[in-house]
Amino acid sequence: MTATIEIDSVGRRYGSTWALREASFTLGPGVTGLLGPNGAGKTTLLRVLATALPPTTGTVSLLGHDPAVPAQQTGIRRQLGYLPQELGFPRGFTAFEFVDYVAVLKEWTQPDARHEEVARVLDAVGLTHSAAKRIRALSGGQRRRLGLAQALIGSPRILVLDEPTTGLDPEQRATLRAVLAEVAREAVVVLSTHQTEDLAALCERVILLDGGRVNYDGTVVDFVGQAAGRVWLATEPDPRARASWRTGTGLYRNIAEQAPPGAELVEPSLEDAYLLLRGAAPIQAATR
Amino acid sequence: MTITEVYLDPVATRPVARLAALARFEMRRYVRHPMFPLGIGLLALGCYYLVLRDPLTDPGGLFGVPAFFLGVFGVAIGFRLTHSTRGADEVLDVAPASPQLRTGALCLAALVPFALGALTLAAILIFLRPAGPWAYGMLGPSDRFAMLAGEVAAVALGGPLLGIAVARWVRFAWALPLLVVLASVWVILVNGVAATYPHSFAAELLRLLTPDTYFLTLDQQPRQMETLPGSPWFFLGWQLCLCALAVTVALLRDAAPQRRRPLHVTLAAVGLAAVAMYLLAATGGLGHTVVTRPDGTVIPL
Amino acid sequence: MTAWPALVLLRAVTWPAVLGLTAGAALVGAVGVALGPASTGSAPLATAGALLAAAAAFTMDEPSAPIVDITPTSPVRRTAARAYALSIPILAGALLAIAVHTRDPALSPTALAVAVLGNTLLGFAAACATRRRLAQPGGPAATAITVTLVAAPLLNPIARRVQLFPGSPPATLSSNTWWTLATASSLLTIAVSTYVRAGKPYA
Numbered sequence: 001m002t003a004t005i006e007i008d009s010v011g012r013r014y015g016s017t018w019a020l021r022e023a024s025f026t027l028g029p030g031v032t033g034l035l036g037p038n039g040a041g042k043t044t045l046l047r048v049l050a051t052a053l054p055p056t057t058g059t060v061s062l063l064g065h066d067p068a069v070p071a072q073q074t075g076i077r078r079q080l081g082y083l084p085q086e087l088g089f090p091r092g093f094t095a096f097e098f099v100d101y102v103a104v105l106k107e108w109t110q111p112d113a114r115h116e117e118v119a120r121v122l123d124a125v126g127l128t129h130s131a132a133k134r135i136r137a138l139s140g141g142q143r144r145r146l147g148l149a150q151a152l153i154g155s156p157r158i159l160v161l162d163e164p165t166t167g168l169d170p171e172q173r174a175t176l177r178a179v180l181a182e183v184a185r186e187a188v189v190v191l192s193t194h195q196t197e198d199l200a201a202l203c204e205r206v207i208l209l210d211g212g213r214v215n216y217d218g219t220v221v222d223f224v225g226q227a228a229g230r231v232w233l234a235t236e237p238d239p240r241a242r243a244s245w246r247t248g249t250g251l252y253r254n255i256a257e258q259a260p261p262g263a264e265l266v267e268p269s270l271e272d273a274y275l276l277l278r279g280a281a282p283i284q285a286a287t288r
Numbered sequence: 289m290t291i292t293e294v295y296l297d298p299v300a301t302r303p304v305a306r307l308a309a310l311a312r313f314e315m316r317r318y319v320r321h322p323m324f325p326l327g328i329g330l331l332a333l334g335c336y337y338l339v340l341r342d343p344l345t346d347p348g349g350l351f352g353v354p355a356f357f358l359g360v361f362g363v364a365i366g367f368r369l370t371h372s373t374r375g376a377d378e379v380l381d382v383a384p385a386s387p388q389l390r391t392g393a394l395c396l397a398a399l400v401p402f403a404l405g406a407l408t409l410a411a412i413l414i415f416l417r418p419a420g421p422w423a424y425g426m427l428g429p430s431d432r433f434a435m436l437a438g439e440v441a442a443v444a445l446g447g448p449l450l451g452i453a454v455a456r457w458v459r460f461a462w463a464l465p466l467l468v469v470l471a472s473v474w475v476i477l478v479n480g481v482a483a484t485y486p487h488s489f490a491a492e493l494l495r496l497l498t499p500d501t502y503f504l505t506l507d508q509q510p511r512q513m514e515t516l517p518g519s520p521w522f523f524l525g526w527q528l529c530l531c532a533l534a535v536t537v538a539l540l541r542d543a544a545p546q547r548r549r550p551l552h553v554t555l556a557a558v559g560l561a562a563v564a565m566y567l568l569a570a571t572g573g574l575g576h577t578v579v580t581r582p583d584g585t586v587i588p589l
Numbered sequence: 590m591t592a593w594p595a596l597v598l599l600r601a602v603t604w605p606a607v608l609g610l611t612a613g614a615a616l617v618g619a620v621g622v623a624l625g626p627a628s629t630g631s632a633p634l635a636t637a638g639a640l641l642a643a644a645a646a647f648t649m650d651e652p653s654a655p656i657v658d659i660t661p662t663s664p665v666r667r668t669a670a671r672a673y674a675l676s677i678p679i680l681a682g683a684l685l686a687i688a689v690h691t692r693d694p695a696l697s698p699t700a701l702a703v704a705v706l707g708n709t710l711l712g713f714a715a716a717c718a719t720r721r722r723l724a725q726p727g728g729p730a731a732t733a734i735t736v737t738l739v740a741a742p743l744l745n746p747i748a749r750r751v752q753l754f755p756g757s758p759p760a761t762l763s764s765n766t767w768w769t770l771a772t773a774s775s776l777l778t779i780a781v782s783t784y785v786r787a788g789k790p791y792a
Binding site: 075090100 | 594603658659788
């Protein structure tokens with residue numbers, strides 16, 4: 001059965017505040033990126049998909065099962081991996097012991113098979129040589145990779161990752177992309193990130209969240225295409241631009257609904273499309 | 289005003305102004321801690337039962353209530369407030385406000401429970417109805433005030449300071465229940481030993497080697513009040529020296545090298561003062577236990 | 590679940606807190622035994638019990654709760670595995686009870702056992718009840734229980750009515766009554782809170 005995530009009119013309220021409203025989409029195998037400003041509802045949506053949080057409204061179907069039914073929820077969790085935005089670790093554990101601990105909780109009860117699986121996922125994230133190190137001795141990037149390792153246990157069919165690239169250097173991010181690309185052959189991978197270049201390199205699909213609502217849901221190519229013809233370079237910032245900043249070449253990169261006639265148009269990036277679609281107040285760099 | 293201008297402004301950059309601003313912040317945090325209103329409520333209830341409902345026959349037994357709900361609760365609040373910022377240490381340690389300034393502000397927050405203790409003391413003095421003159425044993429008006437001030441106000445100040453001092457040096461959260469129990473048990477222990485060996489000077493010295501102690505003990509069979517040896521006034525001085533020691537120990541943690549020497553000197557000076565107060569408390573006041581009875585009989589033990 | 594995986598789950602218990610507080614209980618209890626009830630009453634032994642409760646409260650701390658709570662292993666199994674850690678404070682309490690009974694053979698061993706068990710289960714129950722909302726309930730639960738149990742023998746209005754350690758026959762009756770009630774309430778709390786977490790989705 002093909003791995004799928006289906007949500008319909010899902011909303012989540014905290015007190016009187018709606019963190020997520022009317023979110024609907026269907027995801028299949030592949031990598032989908034969640035984009036949006038802080039407070040847009042990305043983490044809330046990811047927690048709903050990870051079965052960590054019930055929706056206030058709407059329906060969720062993961063791998064064809066309803067997570068609101070306890071028995072089905074357990075079935076889903078057997079095939080789910082989750083990396084939260086912030087992850088604490090038990091004191092005194094080594095990297096290997098921590099992943100081993102999570103593996104036990106994921107019902108890997110046979111020690112030999114479990115240790116083999118733990119070694120596999122640690123190798124996948126490049127932590128084989130740090131397996132015996134205490135977690136407190138690991139760097140921030142290594143801890144993030146350790147968090148990813150535990151999510152990969154059992155080759156999950158749904159992988160939910162909240163800002164997995166935080167703290168990773170470019171080489172580590174490249175490794176992560178390779179790992180996720182392999183996983184996404186058969187699994188549904190949903191990740192949130194502020195690194196638009198990671199999203200561009202890794203994701204086939206992007207969902208833009210803003211104010212708890214889905215503002216855009218489509219391919220990355222189409223998303224970037226929204227900004228075609230609307231990004232140009234100039235010697236001065238354009239006051240009518242939605243966003244404008246000085247680049248490393250000394251020229252100003254401007255983004256607006258319409259480029260002025262004769263402007264030197266450039267190929268838009270995913271970040272340009274994001275800024276254009278965000279609808280926020282104009283972002284202007286101070287003029288020199 | 290830009291941040292640079294703030295730090296160049298002679299008024300804003302005065303350490304006293306920064307300390308005052310931080311202290312106000314910490315006082316608000318103290319008041320908002322859930323244990324504070326809980327302690328006030330339980331203190332009011334306890335004082336109602338002990339002070340207002342019946343004529344007080346056991347002023348010595350009074351001390352358990354304010355000492356616990358202001359002092360012991362204060363230990364817990366001071367400890368948890370100090371620990372609560374540990375997660376942000378990396379950011380706070382490079383802020384212009386030094387760890388000592390932040391610790392000083394936390395210590396000033398102890399003035400909140402101290403003020404409450406002072407109010408409680410005033411209320412007790414106004415509304416207390418002793419069962420008779422014998423209820424205060426051999427303590428005159430001045431000594432009674434010193435005893436109550438020590439049991440109510442000084443403990444309210446010292447509890448949070450103890451919690452802050454320990455939390456500055458000890459990183460693990462489970463130290464708090466251990467601290468609460470050890471502090472309480474120590475008080476019970478030393479008083480118990482003194483009661484078991486009433487004629488022992490060593491036991492007497494031990495009885496006063498504590499942040500809080502009894503000077504009056506009510507016996508029911510026969511009904512009489514025992515006034516224990518020692519000077520309540522010098523014991524109050526000892527308690528205040530302990531408060532100063534706690535503040536100094538808290539400030540010593542992570543002190544910059546140039547500040548260590550003055551703090552060590554202060555620690556030594558306060559320590560000497562504490563020893564002096566302790567010895568004066570032990571050798572002052574009554575030299576031995578004296579029993580007073582409702583019929584006016586006075587019996588030295 | 591085989592024994593080995595349970596041991597792996599036990600590894601995640603906050604052992605420094607459990608062992609440290611149990612050692613503190615042993616120390617305070619030893620002082621109470623050494624001095625005997627004539628000097629200090631039952632207060633040191635009652636407060637030693639409070640530290641056993643505090644130790645039990647720390648057994649449920651889970652720093653990795655965001656991922657642990659969405660694994661297929663149910664809260665019932667996870668709680669059961671962590672309950673093995675209670676053997677440490679219970680063992681220490683049992684040794685203390687033996688020491689107390691040896692010093693004072695008139696004290697009922699049953700009453701001592703009830704007090705030890707009641708303290709330990711009370712701490713565990715407080716942690717289980719708050720685990721749903723707090724990933725690491727040990728600190729707040731231990732503080733609340735310790736403060737409450739220490740207050741009881743110290744504060745006259747309560748101390749006259751509530752004895753938390755067996756001594757004279759009236760004290761033993763009071764202790765047995767309170768700790769039997771506490772044990773029953775704790776077991777109910779543990780069962781309800783754990784099974785609620787297991788039975789309700791997203792719990």
